[in-house]
Amino acid sequence: MAATKARLVTWRDNEHVLDEHVRYRHKQGMTSPTTPRASRRERPAKPPLNRPGIIEAALRILREEGLGKVTMRRIAAALDTGPASLYVYVRDTEDLHAQVLDALLAPVGATPRGQGWRDTLKGLLRRYMDVLLAYPELARMAMSTPASGPHYLRLTDQILGLLLEGGASDHSAAWAVDLLLLYATAHAAEHGAWKASARAQAEMTALASAVLDADPGVYPHVARLSKSLMAGGPPRLDWSLDLLISGAVQAPEPVTLSKERS
Amino acid sequence: MAATKARLVTWRDNEHVLDEHVRYRHKQGMTSPTTPRASRRERPAKPPLNRPGIIEAALRILREEGLGKVTMRRIAAALDTGPASLYVYVRDTEDLHAQVLDALLAPVGATPRGQGWRDTLKGLLRRYMDVLLAYPELARMAMSTPASGPHYLRLTDQILGLLLEGGASDHSAAWAVDLLLLYATAHAAEHGAWKASARAQAEMTALASAVLDADPGVYPHVARLSKSLMAGGPPRLDWSLDLLISGAVQAPEPVTLSKERS
DNA sequence: ACCTGAACACCGTTCAAGT
DNA sequence: ACCTGAACACCGTTCAAGT
Numbered sequence: 001m002a003a004t005k006a007r008l009v010t011w012r013d014n015e016h017v018l019d020e021h022v023r024y025r026h027k028q029g030m031t032s033p034t035t036p037r038a039s040r041r042e043r044p045a046k047p048p049l050n051r052p053g054i055i056e057a058a059l060r061i062l063r064e065e066g067l068g069k070v071t072m073r074r075i076a077a078a079l080d081t082g083p084a085s086l087y088v089y090v091r092d093t094e095d096l097h098a099q100v101l102d103a104l105l106a107p108v109g110a111t112p113r114g115q116g117w118r119d120t121l122k123g124l125l126r127r128y129m130d131v132l133l134a135y136p137e138l139a140r141m142a143m144s145t146p147a148s149g150p151h152y153l154r155l156t157d158q159i160l161g162l163l164l165e166g167g168a169s170d171h172s173a174a175w176a177v178d179l180l181l182l183y184a185t186a187h188a189a190e191h192g193a194w195k196a197s198a199r200a201q202a203e204m205t206a207l208a209s210a211v212l213d214a215d216p217g218v219y220p221h222v223a224r225l226s227k228s229l230m231a232g233g234p235p236r237l238d239w240s241l242d243l244l245i246s247g248a249v250q251a252p253e254p255v256t257l258s259k260e261r262s
Numbered sequence: 263m264a265a266t267k268a269r270l271v272t273w274r275d276n277e278h279v280l281d282e283h284v285r286y287r288h289k290q291g292m293t294s295p296t297t298p299r300a301s302r303r304e305r306p307a308k309p310p311l312n313r314p315g316i317i318e319a320a321l322r323i324l325r326e327e328g329l330g331k332v333t334m335r336r337i338a339a340a341l342d343t344g345p346a347s348l349y350v351y352v353r354d355t356e357d358l359h360a361q362v363l364d365a366l367l368a369p370v371g372a373t374p375r376g377q378g379w380r381d382t383l384k385g386l387l388r389r390y391m392d393v394l395l396a397y398p399e400l401a402r403m404a405m406s407t408p409a410s411g412p413h414y415l416r417l418t419d420q421i422l423g424l425l426l427e428g429g430a431s432d433h434s435a436a437w438a439v440d441l442l443l444l445y446a447t448a449h450a451a452e453h454g455a456w457k458a459s460a461r462a463q464a465e466m467t468a469l470a471s472a473v474l475d476a477d478p479g480v481y482p483h484v485a486r487l488s489k490s491l492m493a494g495g496p497p498r499l500d501w502s503l504d505l506l507i508s509g510a511v512q513a514p515e516p517v518t519l520s521k522e523r524s
Numbered sequence: 525a526c527c528t529g530a531a532c533a534c535c536g537t538t539c540a541a542g543t
Numbered sequence: 544a545c546c547t548g549a550a551c552a553c554c555g556t557t558c559a560a561g562t
Contacts, residue, residue: 143451153472157482171490175498183445185448189448190406190408210415218419221426228437229436236516242513243509244505246509247509248505254498
């Protein structure tokens with residue numbers, strides 16, 4: 001139990017791991033990896049392994065080759081080591097990907113204020129979606145791994161503040177923030193994938209013709225509204241965000257919470 | 263081009279493929295696979311390969327071992343053949359999974375009517391989510407592959423009808439149906455994964471403590487509303503669905519469409 | 525404590541050679 | 544036209560044996 005916990009801490013934060021590492025290297029009479037000037041001359045081919053270095057390598061591979069190549073083996077090769085070595089710093093592939101996503105989310109929190117709370121909120125969500133649209137596979141992953149990274153938490157806090165500014169009740173804001181982020185994530189996962197793969201695009205046109213050719217006898221509403229169903233563009237996303245935001249600021253106080261008021 | 267199209271048809275519908283198969287077997291003087299009584303006695307170990315048979319095998323493996331085992335190799339082994347043989351009927355793994363999902367969606371369309379349009383609509387969405395909650399990996403896949411199966415189309419049609427019954431305008435209904443289905447899919451992907459994996463549950467409690475211990479200086483709103491943020495249960499899903507449905511029936515006519523009215 | 529090679533147990537997909 | 548064996552090019556993760 002205690003051992004397990006120590007290992008967990010290792011994955012979250014490798015400060016003390018590095019400490020141990022340094023201590024070992026000192027014991028062996030090696031130069032410390034934290035003193036670069038000493039190693040400047042006989043610079044070893046491999047920089048020391050650590051969590052930030054691994055994530056940095058992962059980000060590089062992500063940008064150049066896509067998430068499909070962000071594998072333990074690929075990263076290990078880039079760092080000139082074996083895949084087994086990464087498991088000291090990373091619990092598994094999902095942990096790695098979650099870490100990569102939070103790193104990508106860093107600039108989103110710096111979105112500037114817009115004209116009013118509503119525009120600012122929309123801008124924030126759009127910036128969040130832009131990141132995920134660029135890496136739809138990460139959006140998909142974000143849906144199954146509860147995001148708890150610091151940048152995600154900051155985004156949550158900002159959205160909460162803007163909803164309250166817009167007049168939402170405390171409880172509505174608290175529940176709506178998830179709704180907004182879930183929708184943004186899902187929208188990005190969907191549209192990012194459509195944009196990225198020729199396969200999904202082919203499937204998309206198949207869907208379009210299935211809708212446009214829908215048998216009015218079997219699918220009466222789809223057949224009648226087929227053109228509206230397929231119409232889209234930026235106004236559609238805007239309409240959806242407005243629906244969600246208006247819903248959040250107008251929604252009635254959740255019933256359970258009024259029951260359990262202290 | 264013509265050859266490609268023929269192959270595409272093969273994947274969608276293997277009727278004529280079977281015809282060719284039968285013709286070949288007749289030419290060789292073999293018994294037809296469509297006359298079971300003839301093969302009753304010297305019943306070959308392997309039934310003939312076809313798309314429905316492959317999907318049936320996939321569903322069996324899905325139920326028994328999870329989507330992670332629904333692989334070309336595993337299905338091929340179950341059907342006592344090599345993985346290469348499946349590529350006659352299935353374009354790739356994603357095509358296979360999409361097919362499996364549409365098969366699972368069949369009973370959703372048979373959801374009975376409830377008290378009013380709103381309850382019926384919620385019931386329909388809940389049934390859809392129940393399927394996806396049982397197989398969260400499929401929910402994740404559904405987000406990146408535009409669903410165009412007949413059962414999905416039927417579900418879309420039913421939702422459209424109920425929204426119109428509730429007073430939504432044509433255009434609002436058409437745009438809102440996507441919003442509702444996307445939310446339902448995303449919610450299922452998220453919560454299904456949390457329920458399924460111990461890993462996600464551990465991550466969940468990590469998130470909970472991150473929220474409850476949030477530094478009020480850095481995350482003021484999260485810290486103040488932490489209890490509401492984590493509170494949930496069935497009323498929360500109900501609240502979210504009501505927000506979306508009310509939004510759909512109240513939403514203003516989308517602006518683009520009023521411009522492009524003929 | 526970290527690092528590593530090697531192994532285990534898998535994948536999807538393609539292709540040439542069958543029937 | 545379908546079916547197949549074999550091959551290509553990969554995966555994640557574990558474990559014992561290093562330093």
